[in-house]
Amino acid sequence: MTMVEDLAGFVEQAGYGRVSPDARQRLRVCMVDALGCAIGALGAQPLQAIRDYTAQFNDSTGCALIGGGRAAADRAAFHNAALVRYLDFNDSFLAPGETCHPSDNLGAILAAAEYAGGSGAEFIGALAVAYQVQCRLSEVAPVRGRGFDHTTQGAYAVAAGAGKALGLTADQTANALAMAGTALNALRVTRTGALSHWKGLAFPFMSMCALQAVFLARAGITGPREVFEGNKGFMESISGRFEIDWRAEDLERVKRVILKKHNAEVHSQSAIEAVLELKRAQPFQPEAVERIEIETFDVAYKIIGGGEEGDKTVVRTKEEADHSLPYIIAAAILDGQVMPEQYLPQRILRNDVQDLLRRVVVRPAPDLSREFPDAMPARIRVCCRNGPTLTREQRDYEGFHTRPMSWESVAKKFNLLAAPYTTPELRRRLLDAVADLEHLPVSALTRLLAEVRSPHLTSREESSYEPAKFAST
Numbered sequence: 506m507t508m509v510e511d512l513a514g515f516v517e518q519a520g521y522g523r524v525s526p527d528a529r530q531r532l533r534v535c536m537v538d539a540l541g542c543a544i545g546a547l548g549a550q551p552l553q554a555i556r557d558y559t560a561q562f563n564d565s566t567g568c569a570l571i572g573g574g575r576a577a578a579d580r581a582a583f584h585n586a587a588l589v590r591y592l593d594f595n596d597s598f599l600a601p602g603e604t605c606h607p608s609d610n611l612g613a614i615l616a617a618a619e620y621a622g623g624s625g626a627e628f629i630g631a632l633a634v635a636y637q638v639q640c641r642l643s644e645v646a647p648v649r650g651r652g653f654d655h656t657t658q659g660a661y662a663v664a665a666g667a668g669k670a671l672g673l674t675a676d677q678t679a680n681a682l683a684m685a686g687t688a689l690n691a692l693r694v695t696r697t698g699a700l701s702h703w704k705g706l707a708f709p710f711m712s713m714c715a716l717q718a719v720f721l722a723r724a725g726i727t728g729p730r731e732v733f734e735g736n737k738g739f740m741e742s743i744s745g746r747f748e749i750d751w752r753a754e755d756l757e758r759v760k761r762v763i764l765k766k767h768n769a770e771v772h773s774q775s776a777i778e779a780v781l782e783l784k785r786a787q788p789f790q791p792e793a794v795e796r797i798e799i800e801t802f803d804v805a806y807k808i809i810g811g812g813e814e815g816d817k818t819v820v821r822t823k824e825e826a827d828h829s830l831p832y833i834i835a836a837a838i839l840d841g842q843v844m845p846e847q848y849l850p851q852r853i854l855r856n857d858v859q860d861l862l863r864r865v866v867v868r869p870a871p872d873l874s875r876e877f878p879d880a881m882p883a884r885i886r887v888c889c890r891n892g893p894t895l896t897r898e899q900r901d902y903e904g905f906h907t908r909p910m911s912w913e914s915v916a917k918k919f920n921l922l923a924a925p926y927t928t929p930e931l932r933r934r935l936l937d938a939v940a941d942l943e944h945l946p947v948s949a950l951t952r953l954l955a956e957v958r959s960p961h962l963t964s965r966e967e968s969s970y971e972p973a974k975f976a977s978t
Contacts, residue, residue, distance in 0.1 A: 508733040508749075509686070512638070513679035515751035516665045519637075521630035521943070524756045529943075530912075531759045532629055532636070535596050536939050537915050538764050539608035540571075540954070542595045543588035545845060545922030547572050547959045551702045552591060556959065559584045568616045569951035572926070572959025578616040579713045579720070585954075586612025586709035592845055593705065593827045594922070596762050597771040598640045599878035602647030604771060604804070605655040606708070607762055610635035613663045613712040617670035617719065618947045625942035625950065628670065633756040635666025640758035646744040652693050653743055656711045660689035663715035673723055683728030684718040686739060697814040700824035764904040764915065767843040769833045772805035776830065776883035777837050779899035783885060784838060786897075791838050791861055793889045799830065800870040800884040802877040809833075810867035818863055823848040831865035832858065834885075845922075881905055912940075926957050 524532070546552055559570065559580050568581035571588050575581070586609060589595055595608045614635055618628040639662035648657050664685040668678040695707045722728070733739045740746050767777045776799055799810070806812045809830040817829040826832045826848050835858045836847045846852065873882040880900045887895040904910045910918075916936055923932055931953065938950045 507679075507730045507735075508751075509682045509730055510675070510679045511751040512661070512665065512682060513668075513675045515754055516634055516638075516669050516678050517675040519630065519634050519669065519756055521626040521633075524630060524633045528633065528757050528759050529629060531762065531909075532632060533939050533942070534910065534912060534915050535608050535636075535759065535762060535764070536611065536632070536942075537912075537919050537936065538910075539589045539595050539611050540935065540939070541915075541919030541922040542590075542592050542608075543571050543585065544926055544957055545594070546588045546591040547926050547957070549591055551705070552588060555584055555587050555706075568619045569948075569955040570959075571954045572957050573955050574959075575955070578620045579716045581619075582613040582616040582716045583709045583713035584612070585615060586610075586712045587706055588612075590708055591705045592768060592922075593770065594765055594768045594845070596764050598643060598758070598762050599771070599881075600640070600644040600647060601878060603643040603649055603655055603658070605639050605643045605658065607636040607639050607662075607759070609656075609659060609708040610639065610662050610666055610712070612709060613716045614666040614670055615947070615951065617667035617716060619951045621671050623670055623947050625945045625947050628947040628950075629942060630756075631666045631670035633759060634669045635662040636759045636762065637754060637756050638662040638665045640761070641749060641754065645747045645749050646739075648743055649693055651743060651745075654691040654693050654695050654707060656691045656695075656708045657689070657743065659708055660685040660711055660715050663712050664719055667716050667719045668722070671719060671723060673719065677722045679730060680726065680728045681715075681719040681722035683730055683732045684721060684726070685715040685728075686732045687729055688718070689714055690739075690743060696808070696828065699815075699819075700822065700828060702824065704824045704828070761906050763906050764910045764918075766902055766904045766910070767833075767837075768827070768845055768847070769843045770809050770828050770830075772801070772881065773809055773830050773833050774902045774904065775881040775899040776801060776805075776885065777833060777843055778902040779883050779885045779897045780834055780837050780887070781841065782899070783887060783895055783897040784841070787893075787895050789887060789889055789892070789895065791857070793892060794838070794861065794864060794887060795890045796888040797834060797838075797861075797865045798884075798886040798888065799834065799865065799867045801830070801867065801873060802882060803869045803874040804877060805830065805883075806867060806869035810869070812869070817867075820853060820859070820862065823850075823853070826853050829862070830867050831862040834865050835861035876900070880907070923957075926959065931956060
Protein backbone atom coordinates (compact mmCIF):
# COMPACT_ATOMS: atom_id res chain seq x y z
CA MET A 506 0.00 0.00 0.00
CA THR A 507 1.34 3.47 -0.87
CA MET A 508 1.65 6.32 1.61
CA VAL A 509 -1.13 8.26 -0.09
CA GLU A 510 -3.43 5.25 0.33
CA ASP A 511 -2.49 5.08 4.03
CA LEU A 512 -3.31 8.78 4.32
CA ALA A 513 -6.64 8.25 2.56
CA GLY A 514 -7.44 5.47 5.03
CA PHE A 515 -6.74 7.86 7.89
CA VAL A 516 -9.08 10.44 6.35
CA GLU A 517 -11.85 7.86 5.93
CA GLN A 518 -11.63 6.80 9.60
CA ALA A 519 -11.22 10.32 11.00
CA GLY A 520 -14.08 12.62 11.86
CA TYR A 521 -15.83 14.63 14.55
CA GLY A 522 -16.16 11.68 16.92
CA ARG A 523 -12.38 11.27 17.06
CA VAL A 524 -11.73 14.91 17.97
CA SER A 525 -11.29 15.40 21.73
CA PRO A 526 -13.39 18.04 23.51
CA ASP A 527 -10.25 20.18 24.05
CA ALA A 528 -9.33 19.98 20.37
CA ARG A 529 -12.90 20.85 19.35
CA GLN A 530 -12.73 23.98 21.49
CA ARG A 531 -9.37 24.98 20.01
CA LEU A 532 -10.85 24.54 16.53
CA ARG A 533 -13.74 26.82 17.46
CA VAL A 534 -11.27 29.42 18.78
CA CYS A 535 -9.22 29.19 15.56
CA MET A 536 -12.42 29.48 13.54
CA VAL A 537 -13.51 32.68 15.29
CA ASP A 538 -10.00 34.08 14.82
CA ALA A 539 -10.00 33.24 11.11
CA LEU A 540 -13.47 34.64 10.50
CA GLY A 541 -12.55 37.89 12.23
CA CYS A 542 -9.51 38.16 9.98
CA ALA A 543 -11.66 37.45 6.93
CA ILE A 544 -14.32 40.03 7.72
CA GLY A 545 -11.68 42.58 8.67
CA ALA A 546 -10.05 42.21 5.25
CA LEU A 547 -13.20 43.05 3.27
CA GLY A 548 -12.16 46.64 2.61
CA ALA A 549 -8.69 45.85 1.25
CA GLN A 550 -8.05 46.89 -2.35
CA PRO A 551 -6.69 43.51 -3.55
CA LEU A 552 -9.85 41.85 -2.25
CA GLN A 553 -11.91 44.10 -4.50
CA ALA A 554 -10.03 42.60 -7.43
CA ILE A 555 -10.74 39.11 -6.06
CA ARG A 556 -14.47 39.88 -5.71
CA ASP A 557 -14.58 41.34 -9.23
CA TYR A 558 -12.90 38.17 -10.51
CA THR A 559 -15.25 35.91 -8.54
CA ALA A 560 -18.33 37.85 -9.63
CA GLN A 561 -17.70 36.74 -13.20
CA PHE A 562 -18.54 33.21 -12.10
CA ASN A 563 -21.39 33.95 -9.67
CA ASP A 564 -23.81 31.09 -9.19
CA SER A 565 -26.99 31.65 -7.22
CA THR A 566 -27.06 27.93 -6.42
CA GLY A 567 -23.42 27.89 -5.32
CA CYS A 568 -21.66 28.47 -2.00
CA ALA A 569 -21.81 31.58 0.16
CA LEU A 570 -19.17 34.29 -0.10
CA ILE A 571 -18.15 36.09 3.07
CA GLY A 572 -19.56 39.57 2.54
CA GLY A 573 -22.49 38.53 0.37
CA GLY A 574 -23.08 36.75 -2.93
CA ARG A 575 -22.60 33.17 -4.04
CA ALA A 576 -20.24 31.38 -6.40
CA ALA A 577 -19.26 27.89 -7.49
CA ALA A 578 -17.59 25.96 -4.67
CA ASP A 579 -14.04 26.28 -5.98
CA ARG A 580 -14.38 30.06 -6.53
CA ALA A 581 -16.00 30.46 -3.10
CA ALA A 582 -13.04 28.58 -1.62
CA PHE A 583 -10.63 30.99 -3.31
CA HIS A 584 -12.51 34.13 -2.33
CA ASN A 585 -13.09 33.17 1.29
CA ALA A 586 -9.57 31.81 1.82
CA ALA A 587 -8.15 35.03 0.37
CA LEU A 588 -10.09 36.99 2.99
CA VAL A 589 -8.85 34.76 5.81
CA ARG A 590 -5.26 35.17 4.67
CA TYR A 591 -4.97 38.76 3.47
CA LEU A 592 -4.35 40.57 6.77
CA ASP A 593 -1.69 37.98 7.72
CA PHE A 594 -3.35 37.89 11.15
CA ASN A 595 -4.60 34.28 11.25
CA ASP A 596 -3.25 31.27 13.13
CA SER A 597 0.10 29.50 12.74
CA PHE A 598 1.77 26.18 13.46
CA LEU A 599 5.49 26.15 14.21
CA ALA A 600 7.68 23.19 13.31
CA PRO A 601 11.51 23.19 13.37
CA GLY A 602 11.81 23.51 9.59
CA GLU A 603 8.43 24.89 8.54
CA THR A 604 5.72 27.31 9.57
CA CYS A 605 2.21 27.06 8.18
CA HIS A 606 -1.17 28.70 8.75
CA PRO A 607 -3.74 25.90 9.21
CA SER A 608 -6.79 28.17 9.03
CA ASP A 609 -5.79 28.84 5.42
CA ASN A 610 -7.73 25.60 4.87
CA LEU A 611 -10.99 27.04 6.16
CA GLY A 612 -12.24 28.55 2.90
CA ALA A 613 -12.04 25.29 0.94
CA ILE A 614 -13.35 23.04 3.73
CA LEU A 615 -16.27 25.40 4.40
CA ALA A 616 -17.20 25.45 0.70
CA ALA A 617 -16.98 21.66 0.45
CA ALA A 618 -19.09 21.18 3.58
CA GLU A 619 -21.73 23.66 2.38
CA TYR A 620 -21.82 22.07 -1.07
CA ALA A 621 -22.36 18.65 0.54
CA GLY A 622 -25.14 19.98 2.79
CA GLY A 623 -23.13 18.88 5.79
CA SER A 624 -23.67 19.39 9.47
CA GLY A 625 -21.58 21.64 11.64
CA ALA A 626 -20.12 18.59 13.35
CA GLU A 627 -19.07 17.14 10.00
CA PHE A 628 -17.44 20.42 9.09
CA ILE A 629 -15.51 20.50 12.38
CA GLY A 630 -14.32 16.94 11.76
CA ALA A 631 -13.19 17.76 8.21
CA LEU A 632 -11.41 20.91 9.38
CA ALA A 633 -9.64 18.88 12.08
CA VAL A 634 -8.42 16.51 9.35
CA ALA A 635 -7.01 19.40 7.31
CA TYR A 636 -5.29 20.87 10.37
CA GLN A 637 -3.74 17.51 11.29
CA VAL A 638 -2.48 16.72 7.80
CA GLN A 639 -0.88 20.11 7.22
CA CYS A 640 0.71 20.30 10.67
CA ARG A 641 2.10 16.78 10.57
CA LEU A 642 3.54 17.14 7.07
CA SER A 643 5.10 20.44 8.14
CA GLU A 644 6.79 18.59 11.00
CA VAL A 645 8.08 15.54 9.15
CA ALA A 646 8.49 16.88 5.61
CA PRO A 647 9.54 20.56 5.67
CA VAL A 648 10.19 22.06 2.23
CA ARG A 649 11.20 25.67 2.88
CA GLY A 650 14.91 24.88 2.98
CA ARG A 651 14.65 23.29 -0.48
CA GLY A 652 13.06 26.35 -2.05
CA PHE A 653 9.39 25.36 -1.85
CA ASP A 654 6.52 27.12 -0.10
CA HIS A 655 4.39 25.79 2.77
CA THR A 656 1.36 25.77 0.46
CA THR A 657 2.94 22.58 -0.92
CA GLN A 658 1.92 20.57 2.13
CA GLY A 659 -1.35 22.50 2.16
CA ALA A 660 -2.41 20.80 -1.08
CA TYR A 661 -2.61 17.49 0.77
CA ALA A 662 -4.42 19.12 3.70
CA VAL A 663 -7.11 20.72 1.50
CA ALA A 664 -7.61 17.52 -0.47
CA ALA A 665 -7.89 15.49 2.74
CA GLY A 666 -10.28 17.87 4.52
CA ALA A 667 -12.45 18.59 1.48
CA GLY A 668 -12.56 14.90 0.61
CA LYS A 669 -13.80 14.20 4.13
CA ALA A 670 -16.41 16.96 3.95
CA LEU A 671 -17.70 15.64 0.61
CA GLY A 672 -17.85 12.05 1.85
CA LEU A 673 -15.38 10.60 -0.65
CA THR A 674 -14.42 6.96 -0.38
CA ALA A 675 -10.86 6.10 0.60
CA ASP A 676 -10.12 5.25 -3.03
CA GLN A 677 -11.46 8.58 -4.26
CA THR A 678 -9.59 10.46 -1.52
CA ALA A 679 -6.34 8.76 -2.51
CA ASN A 680 -6.83 9.96 -6.08
CA ALA A 681 -7.63 13.51 -4.91
CA LEU A 682 -4.53 13.58 -2.72
CA ALA A 683 -2.39 12.21 -5.54
CA MET A 684 -3.60 14.76 -8.09
CA ALA A 685 -3.37 17.76 -5.75
CA GLY A 686 0.02 16.69 -4.40
CA THR A 687 1.47 16.13 -7.85
CA ALA A 688 0.24 19.37 -9.38
CA LEU A 689 0.46 21.99 -6.64
CA ASN A 690 4.09 22.38 -5.57
CA ALA A 691 4.75 26.09 -4.99
CA LEU A 692 8.04 28.02 -5.00
CA ARG A 693 9.31 29.86 -1.92
CA VAL A 694 10.04 32.96 -4.04
CA THR A 695 6.45 33.81 -3.08
CA ARG A 696 7.85 35.07 0.27
CA THR A 697 11.36 36.26 -0.60
CA GLY A 698 12.75 39.49 -2.04
CA ALA A 699 10.25 42.11 -3.21
CA LEU A 700 6.91 40.77 -1.98
CA SER A 701 3.67 40.96 -3.94
CA HIS A 702 -0.03 40.27 -3.43
CA TRP A 703 0.75 36.62 -4.17
CA LYS A 704 2.10 36.23 -0.62
CA GLY A 705 -1.51 36.33 0.57
CA LEU A 706 -3.09 34.63 -2.44
CA ALA A 707 -0.83 31.61 -3.01
CA PHE A 708 -2.66 29.36 -0.54
CA PRO A 709 -6.17 30.48 -1.60
CA PHE A 710 -5.29 29.78 -5.25
CA MET A 711 -3.91 26.38 -4.31
CA SER A 712 -7.13 25.72 -2.31
CA MET A 713 -9.25 26.38 -5.37
CA CYS A 714 -7.16 24.00 -7.46
CA ALA A 715 -7.00 21.30 -4.78
CA LEU A 716 -10.78 21.45 -4.40
CA GLN A 717 -11.08 20.95 -8.15
CA ALA A 718 -8.89 17.84 -7.77
CA VAL A 719 -11.29 16.57 -5.10
CA PHE A 720 -14.28 17.04 -7.41
CA LEU A 721 -12.40 15.33 -10.24
CA ALA A 722 -11.65 12.36 -8.00
CA ARG A 723 -15.31 12.28 -6.99
CA ALA A 724 -16.15 12.03 -10.70
CA GLY A 725 -13.81 9.04 -11.14
CA ILE A 726 -10.53 10.61 -12.30
CA THR A 727 -7.43 8.83 -10.98
CA GLY A 728 -4.07 10.21 -9.89
CA PRO A 729 -0.52 8.86 -9.43
CA ARG A 730 -0.71 6.81 -6.21
CA GLU A 731 3.08 6.89 -5.70
CA VAL A 732 3.08 10.68 -5.39
CA PHE A 733 5.08 10.50 -2.14
CA GLU A 734 7.57 7.67 -2.58
CA GLY A 735 7.57 7.06 -6.34
CA ASN A 736 10.19 7.76 -8.97
CA LYS A 737 10.48 11.59 -9.20
CA GLY A 738 7.81 11.88 -6.52
CA PHE A 739 7.51 14.26 -3.56
CA MET A 740 10.26 12.64 -1.48
CA GLU A 741 12.78 12.32 -4.28
CA SER A 742 12.13 15.70 -5.85
CA ILE A 743 11.22 17.96 -2.93
CA SER A 744 11.19 16.85 0.69
CA GLY A 745 13.67 14.02 1.08
CA ARG A 746 12.79 10.76 2.81
CA PHE A 747 10.40 10.76 5.75
CA GLU A 748 8.10 8.34 7.52
CA ILE A 749 4.69 8.79 9.07
CA ASP A 750 2.28 6.09 10.24
CA TRP A 751 -1.11 7.50 9.38
CA ARG A 752 -2.80 4.56 11.13
CA ALA A 753 -1.44 5.90 14.43
CA GLU A 754 -2.45 9.54 13.88
CA ASP A 755 -4.99 11.41 15.98
CA LEU A 756 -6.66 14.80 15.41
CA GLU A 757 -5.02 16.72 18.24
CA ARG A 758 -2.32 18.87 16.56
CA VAL A 759 -4.67 21.85 16.66
CA LYS A 760 -3.80 22.15 20.35
CA ARG A 761 -0.28 23.30 19.31
CA VAL A 762 -1.62 25.90 16.87
CA ILE A 763 -0.98 29.48 17.96
CA LEU A 764 -2.85 32.74 17.38
CA LYS A 765 -1.46 36.19 16.71
CA LYS A 766 -1.96 38.98 19.21
CA HIS A 767 -0.30 41.51 16.90
CA ASN A 768 -0.97 41.90 13.18
CA ALA A 769 2.46 40.86 11.93
CA GLU A 770 4.38 37.82 10.72
CA VAL A 771 4.13 35.17 13.40
CA HIS A 772 7.82 34.96 14.32
CA SER A 773 7.75 38.64 15.33
CA GLN A 774 5.11 38.29 18.04
CA SER A 775 7.39 38.00 21.10
CA ALA A 776 9.65 40.79 19.87
CA ILE A 777 6.65 43.10 19.47
CA GLU A 778 5.43 42.15 22.94
CA ALA A 779 8.89 42.84 24.37
CA VAL A 780 9.27 46.33 22.88
CA LEU A 781 5.73 47.35 23.86
CA GLU A 782 6.25 46.13 27.44
CA LEU A 783 9.61 47.91 27.54
CA LYS A 784 8.10 51.19 26.41
CA ARG A 785 5.28 50.88 28.96
CA ALA A 786 7.69 50.14 31.81
CA GLN A 787 10.41 52.65 30.84
CA PRO A 788 8.95 55.29 28.48
CA PHE A 789 11.32 56.67 25.87
CA GLN A 790 10.95 59.02 22.92
CA PRO A 791 11.47 57.55 19.44
CA GLU A 792 13.61 60.52 18.38
CA ALA A 793 16.01 59.76 21.25
CA VAL A 794 16.67 56.24 19.98
CA GLU A 795 20.12 55.77 18.52
CA ARG A 796 19.83 52.05 17.79
CA ILE A 797 17.50 49.13 18.45
CA GLU A 798 19.22 45.75 18.66
CA ILE A 799 17.14 42.59 18.32
CA GLU A 800 18.45 39.10 18.93
CA THR A 801 16.13 36.38 17.76
CA PHE A 802 16.04 32.74 16.66
CA ASP A 803 17.41 31.80 13.25
CA VAL A 804 14.05 31.17 11.57
CA ALA A 805 12.85 34.68 12.39
CA TYR A 806 16.16 36.15 11.23
CA LYS A 807 15.99 34.28 7.92
CA ILE A 808 12.39 35.20 7.13
CA ILE A 809 11.81 38.68 8.58
CA GLY A 810 15.16 39.88 9.91
CA GLY A 811 17.22 40.35 6.74
CA GLY A 812 18.65 36.85 6.42
CA GLU A 813 18.37 34.55 3.43
CA GLU A 814 14.96 35.84 2.32
CA GLY A 815 16.15 39.36 1.55
CA ASP A 816 16.76 42.89 2.81
CA LYS A 817 14.04 43.97 5.24
CA THR A 818 14.88 47.69 5.35
CA VAL A 819 13.32 48.37 1.93
CA VAL A 820 9.64 48.64 2.83
CA ARG A 821 7.12 50.11 0.39
CA THR A 822 4.01 47.93 0.54
CA LYS A 823 1.81 46.11 3.04
CA GLU A 824 3.29 42.78 1.99
CA GLU A 825 6.86 43.99 2.59
CA ALA A 826 5.95 45.74 5.85
CA ASP A 827 4.37 42.77 7.63
CA HIS A 828 7.40 40.62 6.74
CA SER A 829 9.97 43.19 7.94
CA LEU A 830 10.95 42.95 11.60
CA PRO A 831 12.61 46.39 11.45
CA TYR A 832 9.37 47.97 10.18
CA ILE A 833 7.19 46.07 12.63
CA ILE A 834 9.28 47.10 15.63
CA ALA A 835 9.55 50.72 14.46
CA ALA A 836 5.78 50.92 13.99
CA ALA A 837 5.18 49.38 17.42
CA ILE A 838 7.42 51.99 19.07
CA LEU A 839 5.86 54.91 17.23
CA ASP A 840 2.21 53.85 17.36
CA GLY A 841 2.04 51.64 20.46
CA GLN A 842 0.46 48.80 18.48
CA VAL A 843 0.73 46.70 15.32
CA MET A 844 -2.72 46.35 13.78
CA PRO A 845 -4.16 46.63 10.25
CA GLU A 846 -3.90 50.43 10.26
CA GLN A 847 -0.12 50.15 10.56
CA TYR A 848 -0.14 48.78 6.99
CA LEU A 849 -2.00 51.61 5.32
CA PRO A 850 0.14 53.07 2.50
CA GLN A 851 0.27 56.50 4.09
CA ARG A 852 1.57 54.95 7.33
CA ILE A 853 4.21 52.78 5.69
CA LEU A 854 5.74 55.63 3.69
CA ARG A 855 5.90 58.27 6.45
CA ASN A 856 9.38 59.53 7.25
CA ASP A 857 9.20 58.75 10.97
CA VAL A 858 8.82 54.98 10.54
CA GLN A 859 11.10 54.82 7.50
CA ASP A 860 13.83 56.58 9.48
CA LEU A 861 13.40 54.52 12.65
CA LEU A 862 13.34 51.14 10.90
CA ARG A 863 16.84 51.82 9.55
CA ARG A 864 18.06 52.07 13.13
CA VAL A 865 16.91 48.51 13.88
CA VAL A 866 19.62 45.83 13.79
CA VAL A 867 18.57 42.16 13.80
CA ARG A 868 20.91 39.28 14.62
CA PRO A 869 20.37 35.54 15.10
CA ALA A 870 21.37 34.12 18.49
CA PRO A 871 22.31 30.41 18.76
CA ASP A 872 20.93 30.05 22.31
CA LEU A 873 17.56 31.48 21.24
CA SER A 874 17.51 29.29 18.13
CA ARG A 875 17.83 26.20 20.31
CA GLU A 876 14.62 27.15 22.16
CA PHE A 877 12.47 27.37 19.01
CA PRO A 878 9.74 26.12 18.40
CA ASP A 879 8.99 25.28 22.04
CA ALA A 880 9.46 28.98 22.79
CA MET A 881 9.48 32.15 20.69
CA PRO A 882 12.38 34.02 22.31
CA ALA A 883 13.59 37.55 21.60
CA ARG A 884 16.01 39.99 23.23
CA ILE A 885 15.53 43.72 22.73
CA ARG A 886 18.04 46.48 23.48
CA VAL A 887 16.98 50.09 22.94
CA CYS A 888 20.06 52.31 22.97
CA CYS A 889 19.14 55.95 23.61
CA ARG A 890 21.30 59.00 22.90
CA ASN A 891 22.54 60.54 26.15
CA GLY A 892 20.51 58.02 28.06
CA PRO A 893 20.35 54.45 29.33
CA THR A 894 20.23 51.24 27.30
CA LEU A 895 16.89 49.57 27.93
CA THR A 896 16.68 45.78 27.69
CA ARG A 897 14.01 43.10 27.81
CA GLU A 898 13.82 39.39 26.97
CA GLN A 899 10.56 37.69 26.01
CA ARG A 900 9.91 33.96 25.52
CA ASP A 901 6.22 33.95 24.54
CA TYR A 902 3.07 36.09 24.33
CA GLU A 903 -0.69 35.72 24.72
CA GLY A 904 -1.70 33.41 21.88
CA PHE A 905 1.38 31.16 21.99
CA HIS A 906 0.73 27.54 22.96
CA THR A 907 2.22 28.20 26.42
CA ARG A 908 -0.39 30.96 26.92
CA PRO A 909 -3.34 30.04 24.68
CA MET A 910 -5.77 32.77 23.73
CA SER A 911 -9.10 32.25 25.49
CA TRP A 912 -12.54 32.36 23.89
CA GLU A 913 -13.08 35.77 25.48
CA SER A 914 -9.81 37.14 24.08
CA VAL A 915 -10.39 35.81 20.58
CA ALA A 916 -13.97 37.14 20.65
CA LYS A 917 -12.56 40.57 21.49
CA LYS A 918 -10.18 40.32 18.51
CA PHE A 919 -13.07 39.16 16.29
CA ASN A 920 -15.28 42.07 17.33
CA LEU A 921 -12.48 44.59 16.74
CA LEU A 922 -11.72 43.32 13.22
CA ALA A 923 -15.32 42.67 12.14
CA ALA A 924 -16.86 45.90 13.49
CA PRO A 925 -16.58 47.99 10.26
CA TYR A 926 -18.70 45.53 8.26
CA THR A 927 -21.14 44.11 10.80
CA THR A 928 -23.64 45.13 13.43
CA PRO A 929 -23.19 44.12 17.08
CA GLU A 930 -26.19 41.80 16.65
CA LEU A 931 -24.66 40.04 13.63
CA ARG A 932 -21.35 39.62 15.44
CA ARG A 933 -23.14 38.08 18.40
CA ARG A 934 -25.00 35.66 16.14
CA LEU A 935 -21.79 34.68 14.37
CA LEU A 936 -20.02 33.97 17.67
CA ASP A 937 -23.02 32.00 18.94
CA ALA A 938 -23.16 30.00 15.70
CA VAL A 939 -19.51 28.96 16.00
CA ALA A 940 -19.92 28.14 19.69
CA ASP A 941 -22.88 25.86 18.93
CA LEU A 942 -21.85 24.66 15.47
CA GLU A 943 -22.06 20.96 16.37
CA HIS A 944 -25.82 21.34 16.70
CA LEU A 945 -26.40 23.33 13.50
CA PRO A 946 -26.15 22.70 9.77
CA VAL A 947 -23.04 24.31 8.33
CA SER A 948 -25.36 26.46 6.18
CA ALA A 949 -26.39 28.27 9.39
CA LEU A 950 -22.88 29.68 9.56
CA THR A 951 -22.44 30.37 5.85
CA ARG A 952 -25.75 32.23 5.62
CA LEU A 953 -24.64 34.52 8.43
CA LEU A 954 -21.32 35.10 6.70
CA ALA A 955 -23.20 36.09 3.55
CA GLU A 956 -25.09 38.66 5.60
CA VAL A 957 -21.85 40.54 6.30
CA ARG A 958 -21.78 43.66 4.13
CA SER A 959 -18.79 43.83 1.82
CA PRO A 960 -17.97 47.34 0.52
CA HIS A 961 -17.17 45.69 -2.83
CA LEU A 962 -20.56 44.15 -3.68
CA THR A 963 -21.31 44.48 -7.37
CA SER A 964 -24.66 45.93 -8.46
CA ARG A 965 -25.80 42.44 -9.45
CA GLU A 966 -24.89 41.11 -6.01
CA GLU A 967 -26.63 44.04 -4.32
CA SER A 968 -29.86 43.28 -6.17
CA SER A 969 -29.81 39.61 -5.13
CA TYR A 970 -28.70 40.22 -1.52
CA GLU A 971 -30.96 38.75 1.14
CA PRO A 972 -30.29 38.76 4.88
CA ALA A 973 -30.21 35.39 6.61
CA LYS A 974 -33.75 34.38 7.60
CA PHE A 975 -33.21 31.45 9.96
CA ALA A 976 -33.83 31.80 13.68
CA SER A 977 -31.23 33.53 15.80
CA THR A 978 -28.70 31.20 17.39
